[in-house]
Amino acid sequence: xxxxxxxxxxxxxxxxxxxxxxxxxxxxxxxxxxxxxxxxxxxxxxxxxxxxxxxxxxxxxxxx
Ligand SMILES: [Zn+2]
Numbered sequence: 001x002x003x004x005x006x007x008x009x010x011x012x013x014x015x016x017x018x019x020x021x022x023x024x025x026x027x028x029x030x031x032x033x034x035x036x037x038x039x040x041x042x043x044x045x046x047x048x049x050x051x052x053x054x055x056x057x058x059x060x061x062x063x064x
Contacts, residue, residue, distance in 0.1 A: 017054035024057035025049040039064040 028034035049060035
């Protein structure tokens, strides 16, 4: 088995809410339900969606 697969599986097991929230954001952006924005601190466009709380997966802050 590949090391990366194991690591990702472990991460998913430890962070189930985080993984679900991450997928929800990806789905919403793809479906144009959520607009990807530039970094709220410096304006860079290569950003990640950061969750303050995973109970609300589509409430994110865009940060590089
Ligand atoms: Zn930034």
